[in-house]
Amino acid sequence: MGTFRASDRLAAEELFHACYPRLAGWVRRLVDDDDTAHEIASEAFTRLLARWSSLDNPQSYLYMIATNLIRDHWRKVGRERRALRAVSATIPAESVHHPSQDVDVRALIQGLPDRLRQPFLLHYYAGFPIRDVAEMLGRPEGTVKADLYHARARLRAVLGEAHG
Amino acid sequence: MDEPRDDIDTWLEERVTPLQPHPGTFEQIRRRARRRKAGRAALTAAGAVVVLAGAITVPRLILNGPAGGTPVAGSGTSTPARPSSTGPGKLQSTGTPGQATSSPTPTPTAPPPVPPNFAASSVTFVSTSTGWVIGQAGTPGHCGPPNANICTSVAATDDGGSTWHGVPAPVTGAPNGASGVSQIRSLDGASAWAFGPQLYATHDGGQTWAHIPTHGTRVTDLETVSGTVYAVWAKCASTGTDFAAGCTTFSLYSSPAGHDNWSPVPGATGLQASGGAPGTAQLVLTGTTGYLMTPGGQLSSGPVTSPARWRTVTTAAGVPVSLPCAPGAAETGGHPLQAMLASTGPGLVLLCADQASGNRQAKTLYYSADGGRSWSPAGSAPARSIAMSLSGTPTGPVLVATSGGIVFSTNAPGASGALTWRTARGATAAGGYSYVGMTTSDQGVAVPANVSADAVWFTYDGGAHWGESPVR
Numbered sequence: 001m002g003t004f005r006a007s008d009r010l011a012a013e014e015l016f017h018a019c020y021p022r023l024a025g026w027v028r029r030l031v032d033d034d035d036t037a038h039e040i041a042s043e044a045f046t047r048l049l050a051r052w053s054s055l056d057n058p059q060s061y062l063y064m065i066a067t068n069l070i071r072d073h074w075r076k077v078g079r080e081r082r083a084l085r086a087v088s089a090t091i092p093a094e095s096v097h098h099p100s101q102d103v104d105v106r107a108l109i110q111g112l113p114d115r116l117r118q119p120f121l122l123h124y125y126a127g128f129p130i131r132d133v134a135e136m137l138g139r140p141e142g143t144v145k146a147d148l149y150h151a152r153a154r155l156r157a158v159l160g161e162a163h164g
Numbered sequence: 165m166d167e168p169r170d171d172i173d174t175w176l177e178e179r180v181t182p183l184q185p186h187p188g189t190f191e192q193i194r195r196r197a198r199r200r201k202a203g204r205a206a207l208t209a210a211g212a213v214v215v216l217a218g219a220i221t222v223p224r225l226i227l228n229g230p231a232g233g234t235p236v237a238g239s240g241t242s243t244p245a246r247p248s249s250t251g252p253g254k255l256q257s258t259g260t261p262g263q264a265t266s267s268p269t270p271t272p273t274a275p276p277p278v279p280p281n282f283a284a285s286s287v288t289f290v291s292t293s294t295g296w297v298i299g300q301a302g303t304p305g306h307c308g309p310p311n312a313n314i315c316t317s318v319a320a321t322d323d324g325g326s327t328w329h330g331v332p333a334p335v336t337g338a339p340n341g342a343s344g345v346s347q348i349r350s351l352d353g354a355s356a357w358a359f360g361p362q363l364y365a366t367h368d369g370g371q372t373w374a375h376i377p378t379h380g381t382r383v384t385d386l387e388t389v390s391g392t393v394y395a396v397w398a399k400c401a402s403t404g405t406d407f408a409a410g411c412t413t414f415s416l417y418s419s420p421a422g423h424d425n426w427s428p429v430p431g432a433t434g435l436q437a438s439g440g441a442p443g444t445a446q447l448v449l450t451g452t453t454g455y456l457m458t459p460g461g462q463l464s465s466g467p468v469t470s471p472a473r474w475r476t477v478t479t480a481a482g483v484p485v486s487l488p489c490a491p492g493a494a495e496t497g498g499h500p501l502q503a504m505l506a507s508t509g510p511g512l513v514l515l516c517a518d519q520a521s522g523n524r525q526a527k528t529l530y531y532s533a534d535g536g537r538s539w540s541p542a543g544s545a546p547a548r549s550i551a552m553s554l555s556g557t558p559t560g561p562v563l564v565a566t567s568g569g570i571v572f573s574t575n576a577p578g579a580s581g582a583l584t585w586r587t588a589r590g591a592t593a594a595g596g597y598s599y600v601g602m603t604t605s606d607q608g609v610a611v612p613a614n615v616s617a618d619a620v621w622f623t624y625d626g627g628a629h630w631g632e633s634p635v636r
Contacts, residue, residue: 009603009604017558020185020189021182021183025181025183041185047197048197049193124176125176155172156172
């Protein structure tokens with residue numbers, strides 16, 4: 001089993017202290033509660049540390065994992081809500097209310113296809129440059145720019161419908 | 165291209181509110197990551213394994229901490245720094261696992277055992293799982309080869325102290341005047357240094373040890389960070405086991421960690437206590453800066469990432485800082501007893517220990533957030549027992565090893581005012597502990613003061629609870 005060198009351990013701990021609060025806060029705006037945010041942030045760091053020695057850009061990897069974990073979480077919650085509605089017709093369609101004002105936009109982002117949602121969250125929300133996002137997703141920069149344009153267009157269109 | 169502002173922009177521009185991790189989160193993550201790596205390694209190996217021979221190891225280390233869990237990995241960083249010298253005359257020695265020996269040992273299929281009666285004097289951890297301990301083991305007259313009277317031994321762990329195995333040791337005895345070694349520090353599991361008072365280095369995980377000539381001086385402290393090793397070389401006159409008791413002149417040396425190429429650190433040589441009285445010097449390294457508490461009660465510092473000159477730390481007015489206390493004479497392991505320096509969180513912490521009265525001793529702490537230029541009182545540690553060692557943590561709380569156990573602060577020094585203290589549970593070694601060091605904010609290791617104890621102690625919860633790990 002590979003073990004951390006002291007320098008790796010210190011670097012990992014420094015990265016944790018530097019990045020965890022913001023990552024967890026970032027996740028928190030995309031999920032319903034603090035516990036889930038901590039779970040996802042912790043799991044992202046666990047996967048990061050398990051692959052530490054083979055990574056060139058740990059922070060990018062961290063947010064990439066978190067983005068995927070958030071997607072999985074949304075899918076799981078969606079399944080649960082559908083199952084809940086199936087057994088209880090009295091429960092309104094969106095009975096699990098999100099406390100924050102983020103919900104409208106968040107729900108719309110949630111509805112984006114993976115192809116558009118990932119670059120949207122990584123670039124606009126996590127703040128990674130398009131070049132980094134392209135590298136993280138293995139897509140040409142031009143493709144990422146196009147994906148971002150389409151994501152915004154789709155979100156704006158749905159928002160327009162909702163507010164119109 | 166300016167896009168019209170909309171709800172999306174509003175949402176995106178809303179500030180992310182950081183969520184602070186719960187205590188212990190990082191160590192939980194590290195343990196989980198290690199289990200997954202181990203699982204992957206096992207799966208990888210499974211395809212090739214035909215016969216599995218060997219012993220099933222049951223972890224012996226059980227802590228009854230608040231979480232009630234079984235710790236997975238131990239940790240602890242031991243802190244001495246090392247001096248070095250380069251040059252001709254290096255003596256190369258190799259060893260039999262566990263004790264001082266003279267020939268390399270073929271890679272065994274099972275780890276070599278730890279010699280019996282291992283009396284640990286120093287420990288070093290390079291990660292929460294990998295650490296080395298040095299001490300004396302076996303019975304004089306029945307040790308070696310190559311010398312039946314040399315019983316210096318090294319043991320290592322790869323699982324945080326759950327199990328230990330023997331590692332070849334330097335061929336030298338216990339401290340006796342200018343000869344012998346008692347302390348150990350490792351950088352990465354490959355390079356390590358045994359010192360106090362002599363200096364030995366290995367760069368192959370302990371398979372071979374090279375004696376580093378120190379030109380008549382004794383190595384009293386050693387630390388390594390970022391590819392460089394630093395050590396305090398002292399001119400001493402004492403005899404017997406207290407090799408650092410009569411040291412009067414101290415110089416800081418450094419070497420690239422991967423090579424034995426030692427040279428004096430400019431600006432940190434020829435340091436003496438007032439009037440040339442016996443004293444000691446203590447080295448503390450952070451990731452960027454090194455600090456040397458001088459025998460005269462001043463502080464020198466310099467960058468550890470470049471070979472720049474070290475300078476005396478001064479006040480804003482340019483006056484050399486006089487620490488609230490001076491280190492005084494050294495204890496058996498070479499560490500100061502009257503002033504103990506450690507890095508903690510973003511700053512430095514200093515413990516000033518008064519003259520003991522019976523089993524009581526006033527212990528006043530000070531904190532510096534500006535690299536030692538100014539110091540603020542941080543309260544007092546419990547007066548019972550005699551302070552032996554001080555350790556900080558990455559998040560700020562500090563620990564003190566004493567003749568009666570271990571105490572830890574529940575807060576970090578700084579704006580919060582005086583430190584508040586609690587007594588650690590499970591730190592029950594008779595005679596207390598000569599050393600405590602924290603590898604992370606949660607995980608640490610302590611060496612019992614009783615040199616006949618064949619164990620070291622670990623904590624996994626920031627020092628609140630400790631468990632014994634027999635070195636066997």
